[in-house]
Amino acid sequence: MKTALRLAAAALIAGFFGSPAPLLAQSGDQAGTFGIERGTGKVICTGDGDGRGEGHEALDESYARSAAWDRMVLGEAASPCSASAPVFEEIDDGVWQRTALFSGTDSAGRRADMRIYVLEDRFSWSFGSSREIEDDAGEPAKLSFIFGRPMFLGEFCQGDAAVALGAASFEGDPAVNRALSRRRAATLGQQMKRLAGFCAEQTPPELYGLTLGEFTAETPCMRDGSCTGSATSPQRRVVLLGVAEAAEGINLSEAIRSAMGSATARNVLSIEAYETFDLAAY
Numbered sequence: 001m002k003t004a005l006r007l008a009a010a011a012l013i014a015g016f017f018g019s020p021a022p023l024l025a026q027s028g029d030q031a032g033t034f035g036i037e038r039g040t041g042k043v044i045c046t047g048d049g050d051g052r053g054e055g056h057e058a059l060d061e062s063y064a065r066s067a068a069w070d071r072m073v074l075g076e077a078a079s080p081c082s083a084s085a086p087v088f089e090e091i092d093d094g095v096w097q098r099t100a101l102f103s104g105t106d107s108a109g110r111r112a113d114m115r116i117y118v119l120e121d122r123f124s125w126s127f128g129s130s131r132e133i134e135d136d137a138g139e140p141a142k143l144s145f146i147f148g149r150p151m152f153l154g155e156f157c158q159g160d161a162a163v164a165l166g167a168a169s170f171e172g173d174p175a176v177n178r179a180l181s182r183r184r185a186a187t188l189g190q191q192m193k194r195l196a197g198f199c200a201e202q203t204p205p206e207l208y209g210l211t212l213g214e215f216t217a218e219t220p221c222m223r224d225g226s227c228t229g230s231a232t233s234p235q236r237r238v239v240l241l242g243v244a245e246a247a248e249g250i251n252l253s254e255a256i257r258s259a260m261g262s263a264t265a266r267n268v269l270s271i272e273a274y275e276t277f278d279l280a281a282y
Helices: 009-013 063-073 150-158 174-196 220-224 229-236 252-259
Strands: 023-026 034-037 043-045 089-091 096-098 102-105 111-119 161-168 206-214 239-246 278-281
Touching: 089 150, 096 150, 102 252, 111 252, 150 174, 150 239, 161 174, 161 229, 174 206, 239 252, 252 278
Parallel strands: 161 206
Antiparallel strands: 023 034, 034 043, 089 096, 096 111, 102 111, 111 239, 161 239, 206 278
């Protein structure tokens, strides 16, 4: 059964466990360390500064005893938490890219585990459109095909929540871009609602939209006025946030804000680079 999620009313306008579960096993070095969570088999990054979901410092009291064993059994080179590990893992033949799990907490300490899913980098929202996605050659892409990929669908149906992100590049009027980013999130939300009908006997995730508005961070081409549509396409990538598991009663808006401050999330999308943060339930 999916966990009930709560959004604070102020968070709608502005802008997994409860306490961490003990780790069954961990790698040896603090930088890039990882653990296998007892009872779930999930890989959780534990070391600060590793760029992969830091903040889960070695919490298990048996860390020192288990480290030597873990080095032998798990091996350090295989750690998805090392600084050299890729930001993304490709799924569904590379149509989607996903991050490792990372976590955020609300002000009460309730925790949610999540991943960022990004459509492969040759795709972005068509310039000025809230309905069309195109590839790097300017050819339109079918949303129904993109959202019907089997592995993505399986993970979507298993999650507690799914969040559609809407963002716009800096060109144009901020008010227009704010409305455009909201409509883009809504378009992705419609696709998620359609997908929910394919979750069979599974309870579909709760659906949300996160409006970020326009990109406001300064880039070199913005400074010298040389930006083109291809240069700004990364500012309007097609991005979803999948909440794999969330504590009951969590304030999801606060937890997402917290999680997006992790190095894993910032390697993909910096919410500080956009003008607003407006989360709403669909």
